[in-house]
Amino acid sequence: MANEQQKREVGEEEEQVVNPWEVTAKDGGKIDYDKLIEKFGCQRLDRSLVDRVERLTDRPAHVFLRRGVFFAHRDFNEILDVYERGEKFYLYTGRGPSSEALHLGHLVPFMFTNVFYENMVKVAKCVTFNKVVGIFGFTQEDHIGKISFPPVQAVPSFPSSFPHLFPGKDQLRCLIPCAIDQDPYFRMTRDVAPRIGYQKPALIESSFFPALQGETGKMSASDPNSAIYVTDSSKDIKNKVNRYAFSGGQDSIENHRKYGANLEVDIPVKYLNFFLEDDAELEHIKKEYGAGRMLTGEVKKCLIQVLSELVERHRQARAAVTDEMVDAFMAVRPLPNMFS
Amino acid sequence: MANEQQKREVGEEEEQVVNPWEVTAKDGGKIDYDKLIEKFGCQRLDRSLVDRVERLTDRPAHVFLRRGVFFAHRDFNEILDVYERGEKFYLYTGRGPSSEALHLGHLVPFMFTNVFYENMVKVAKCVTFNKVVGIFGFTQEDHIGKISFPPVQAVPSFPSSFPHLFPGKDQLRCLIPCAIDQDPYFRMTRDVAPRIGYQKPALIESSFFPALQGETGKMSASDPNSAIYVTDSSKDIKNKVNRYAFSGGQDSIENHRKYGANLEVDIPVKYLNFFLEDDAELEHIKKEYGAGRMLTGEVKKCLIQVLSELVERHRQARAAVTDEMVDAFMAVRPLPNMFS
Numbered sequence: 001m002a003n004e005q006q007k008r009e010v011g012e013e014e015e016q017v018v019n020p021w022e023v024t025a026k027d028g029g030k031i032d033y034d035k036l037i038e039k040f041g042c043q044r045l046d047r048s049l050v051d052r053v054e055r056l057t058d059r060p061a062h063v064f065l066r067r068g069v070f071f072a073h074r075d076f077n078e079i080l081d082v083y084e085r086g087e088k089f090y091l092y093t094g095r096g097p098s099s100e101a102l103h104l105g106h107l108v109p110f111m112f113t114n115v116f117y118e119n120m121v122k123v124a125k126c127v128t129f130n131k132v133v134g135i136f137g138f139t140q141e142d143h144i145g146k147i148s149f150p151p152v153q154a155v156p157s158f159p160s161s162f163p164h165l166f167p168g169k170d171q172l173r174c175l176i177p178c179a180i181d182q183d184p185y186f187r188m189t190r191d192v193a194p195r196i197g198y199q200k201p202a203l204i205e206s207s208f209f210p211a212l213q214g215e216t217g218k219m220s221a222s223d224p225n226s227a228i229y230v231t232d233s234s235k236d237i238k239n240k241v242n243r244y245a246f247s248g249g250q251d252s253i254e255n256h257r258k259y260g261a262n263l264e265v266d267i268p269v270k271y272l273n274f275f276l277e278d279d280a281e282l283e284h285i286k287k288e289y290g291a292g293r294m295l296t297g298e299v300k301k302c303l304i305q306v307l308s309e310l311v312e313r314h315r316q317a318r319a320a321v322t323d324e325m326v327d328a329f330m331a332v333r334p335l336p337n338m339f340s
Numbered sequence: 341m342a343n344e345q346q347k348r349e350v351g352e353e354e355e356q357v358v359n360p361w362e363v364t365a366k367d368g369g370k371i372d373y374d375k376l377i378e379k380f381g382c383q384r385l386d387r388s389l390v391d392r393v394e395r396l397t398d399r400p401a402h403v404f405l406r407r408g409v410f411f412a413h414r415d416f417n418e419i420l421d422v423y424e425r426g427e428k429f430y431l432y433t434g435r436g437p438s439s440e441a442l443h444l445g446h447l448v449p450f451m452f453t454n455v456f457y458e459n460m461v462k463v464a465k466c467v468t469f470n471k472v473v474g475i476f477g478f479t480q481e482d483h484i485g486k487i488s489f490p491p492v493q494a495v496p497s498f499p500s501s502f503p504h505l506f507p508g509k510d511q512l513r514c515l516i517p518c519a520i521d522q523d524p525y526f527r528m529t530r531d532v533a534p535r536i537g538y539q540k541p542a543l544i545e546s547s548f549f550p551a552l553q554g555e556t557g558k559m560s561a562s563d564p565n566s567a568i569y570v571t572d573s574s575k576d577i578k579n580k581v582n583r584y585a586f587s588g589g590q591d592s593i594e595n596h597r598k599y600g601a602n603l604e605v606d607i608p609v610k611y612l613n614f615f616l617e618d619d620a621e622l623e624h625i626k627k628e629y630g631a632g633r634m635l636t637g638e639v640k641k642c643l644i645q646v647l648s649e650l651v652e653r654h655r656q657a658r659a660a661v662t663d664e665m666v667d668a669f670m671a672v673r674p675l676p677n678m679f680s
Contacts, residue, residue, distance in 0.1 A: 124485030129469065132484055144472055145464030148488035 018181050019136060023208060030215050033180070033207055037072050040183045045073040045204060052080055064206065067273055072180060074190065075202035079175045089173040090166070092156045092201065116161045119196075123151040126192045135184045153182075154189040157201035164334055174201040179208060210270055214246035230315070234308040241268065241304050249289075249296035260292035261299075268296070268303045275306050358521050359476060363548060370555050373520070373547055377412050380523045385413040385544060392420055404546065407613055412520060414530065415542035419515045429513040430506070432496045432541065456501045459536075463491040466532040475524045493522075494529040497541035504674055514541040519548060550610055554586035570655070574648040581608065581644050589629075589636035600632035601639075608636070608643045615646050 015026035018036055025031045037044055045065070053061045064070050082089050129147065132138050138147055157174050159166035166172055176186060183205060190200040211226045225244050228237055248266030250256035263269050263286055276282050285302065288294035355366035358376055365371045377384055385405070393401045404410050422429050469487065472478050478487055497514050499506035506512055516526060523545060530540040551566045565584050568577055588606030590596035603609050603626055616622050625642065628634035 121485055124488055125483050127484050128481050129478070129484060129487060130480045133480070138469070140470045140473070141468050143465050144467050144469060144487055144491070145461055147469060147484055148464055148491070151484070151488070 019184055020181050023181055031208065033071055036180055040072075040180070040187065042072045042074050042180075042183060042203070042205060043076075045070055045076065049073070049076060049080070052077075056080060056083055063274070063277060063279075065204075066279075068207075069274060070177065070204040070206045072183075072205040073203055074186070074205075075200060076175070076204050079173060079202045082173050088169075089175055089202075090159065092174050092176045093178075115163050116155060119155040119158055119161045120151045122196045123154045123189070123192050124148075126195050127151070127188060131188070135188050150185055150188055153185045154192065157186065157189050157193070158198045160198070164332055167334070171199055173199055176201050176203045178203065178205060180205045181208070209274065210267060212240060212244040212246065212267055214265060214267060215270070228307055228311070230311055230318075232311060234304075234312070237307050237311065238304050241300050241307070245271070245300060245303070247296040247300075250292075253295065256295060257292045261289045261294075261296065263290050266296075266299075268299045271303050272299070272306065275310055276302075359524055360521055363521055371548065373411055376520055380412075380520070380527065382412045382414050382520075382523060382543070382545060383416075385410055385416065389413070389416060389420070392417075396420060396424055403614070403617060403619075405544075406619075408547075409614060410517065410544045410546045412523075412545040413543055414526070414545075415540060416515070416544050419513055419542045422513050428509075429515055429542075430499065432514050432516045433518075455503050456495060459495040459498055459501045460491045462536045463494045463529070463532050464488075466535050467491070467528060472528070475528050490525055490528055493525045494532065497526065497529050497533070498538045500538070504672055507674070511539055513539055516541050516543045518543065518545060520545045521548070549614065550607060552580060552584040552586065552607055554605060554607055555610070568647055568651070570651055570658075572651060574644075574652070577647050577651065578644050581640050581647070585611070585640060585643070587636040587640075590632075593635065596635060597632045601629045601634075601636065603630050606636075606639075608639045611643050612639070612646065615650055616642075 016032060016035065017024045018031065023031065045068075050061050050065050053065060060066065079089055127150070129138075132147060132150060136146075136150070155161045157176065158170075159172040159174065160170045176182075178186075183203070186201055186203055193200045212228070213226060225240055228240060232240070245267040246265065247268070248262035248264065250259050250261070261269075266289070269286060269289065272282055272285060276285075285294065285299060289296075289299050356372060356375065357364045358371065363371065385408075390401045390405050393405060400406065419429055467490070469478075472487060472490060476486075476490070495501045497516065498510075499512040499514065500510045516522075518526075523543070526541060526543055533540045552568070553566060565580055568580060572580070586605065586607040588602035588604065588609070590599050590601070601609075606629070609626060609629065612622055612625060616625075625634065625639060629636075629639050
């Protein structure tokens with residue numbers, strides 16, 4: 001009921017829904033990221049900011065920055081100010097452990113320290129049910145686990161949640177790289193932060209990584225053919241890309257030579273945009289493929305090679321990780337060199 | 341809004357409100373405990389149950405049981421079955437640490453183990469916002485800390501929340517002695533328990549301990565004269581009882597001798613009901629005072645002596661507690677003898 005009311009008030013939510021639980025484009029089309037920036041009230045991560053990153057670090061920005069995968073931000077300029085002054089900040093990333101080696105149990109003693117819980121309560125006391133309805137679109141039928149969770153996601157934004165890592169550094173700035181659907185959590189966090197005497201976390205926010213079946217599809221755990229997994233073999237990758245990766249190429253070679261590929265919907269090109277490091281090669285592929293001089297099969301072959309190498313590097317790195325290394329990494333400990 | 345709606349539906353809630361945050365009798369009168377039993381759906385803790393306790397333990401029941409301070413229960417008979425079979429159960433009590441020696445920080449590493457948190461999430465997922473509105477009368481303006489808390493209070497009811505204490509004893513029964521205002525938390529807990537494969541906790545539920553100013557008053561931290569503290573001196577106790585303890589005696593000795601004291605409202609007698617161990621002496625006082633042969637001053641003198649001895653025993657016991665004992669007591673550890 002509250003959800004419907006909110007939809008009516010916001011208007012365009014009937015058209016596209018982006019929140020931590022649902023990403024749905026208008027009429028089965030593509031997500032309108034410009035509209036998201038406007039609706040969420042975040043800033044565009046434009047070329048001038050990426051230039052500043054490159055000036056400050058004296059090297060090319062990461063492909064995700066220079067190709068606009070991270071397309072929006074909040075206060076990223078302030079993090080760059082901090083960096084420029086030679087001061088420290090910390091990253092809060094939320095990638096869940098993807099296999100049995102790192103299970104959630106590893107995180108809990110780390111998360112549920114006394115201060116961590118105190119911060120959860122501080123945040124929760126600043127947010128009414130009406131407020132989370134406004135931010136997340138919860139309804140009265142939602143279970144209270146959903147309603148309880150936003151403060152849990154919020155508090156790693158505050159260094160005092162990790163007193164063993166950041167003793168006496170309560171004003172240390174935090175940068176959160178995340179997909180744009182996580183913005184509601186941190187909009188709430190940034191709203192609450194000054195009221196409890198903390199710094200707002202800064203964010204850089206990415207677009208969504210598309211499913212193999214195309215940008216309107218969803219990567220789904222129940223459909224293993226919708227995504228490439230780090231555990232896939234080279235044969236799996238080859239099969240998945242060739243059979244399932246949605247092509248923007250034309251339906252006959254004749255038409256393809258004549259009209260060229262539609263790069264806007266082509267998944268192999270989108271995946272290469274994420275994973276092919278070489279800017280010149282990427283530009284070459286886009287130009288030749290878009291002009292119809294390169295065929296889908298050739299682009300897919302390139303993608304299969306890039307992904308196979310990526311997954312193989314990951315496989316080898318992972319095989320080198322011992323249980324002892326995981327335990328040492330996950331141990332609750334100070335980071336002695338961080339503030340030296 | 342939801343609160344008002346709920347009040348209209350339930351009806352008598354306009355008259356008396358009893359929940360974990362508010363205890364208000366109808367028209368400034370006394371709490372109607374019979375009505376509470378009916379409304380909450382718990383059972384009367386009657387004489388036959390107390391008799392069974394005495395038979396099973398082969399000694400007189402605690403005064404709080406035999407004088408009806410604990411007046412209601414849920415499944416207490418099942419706990420007695422467990423005891424009779426020679427099996428174990430555990431107590432979940434929630435008395436907050438009352439001084440700096442035991443601070444909340446002591447509890448947190450104990451509380452926020454991995455399983456504890458998992459159980460919180462399990463419970464939270466079974467309870468909708470509408471459900472907690474129905475149980476607790478939350479409104480949409482309430483902060484989400486309030487909405488998040490019921491699962492936190494719920495999970496010590498489940499032995500798997502304390503894997504270091506109760507390894508492999510997931511079906512161990514739990515008994516919760518608490519005041520009746522806590523019933524909503526455990527009504528919710530008992531509703532959820534079978535849905536997540538756990539035993540329902542059993543409860544014995546007490547009436548409220550009255551303020552010195554009388555049963556309709558509230559003990560308030562902001563009014564030190566409304567309660568006797570364990571840190572009060574004998575002089576403090578004497579002063580408070582003589583000046584503030586509401587008397588059921590008549591306004592003149594003549595009237596008192598004629599009509600006797602009104603024991604229904606007399607605070608010294610109510611306090612003696614809690615703290616005077618000797619049943620015969622208590623009966624004697626009630627009889628003599630009620631008949632007007634004993635004066636308020638004499639009853640208060642008796643109460644002052646009982647309370648002074650009680651507080652002095654507590655003071656001495658407390659002085660004997662060292663920091664090391666507190667640390668040893670609070671340490672997260674197995675209880676090796678419990679299941680031997």
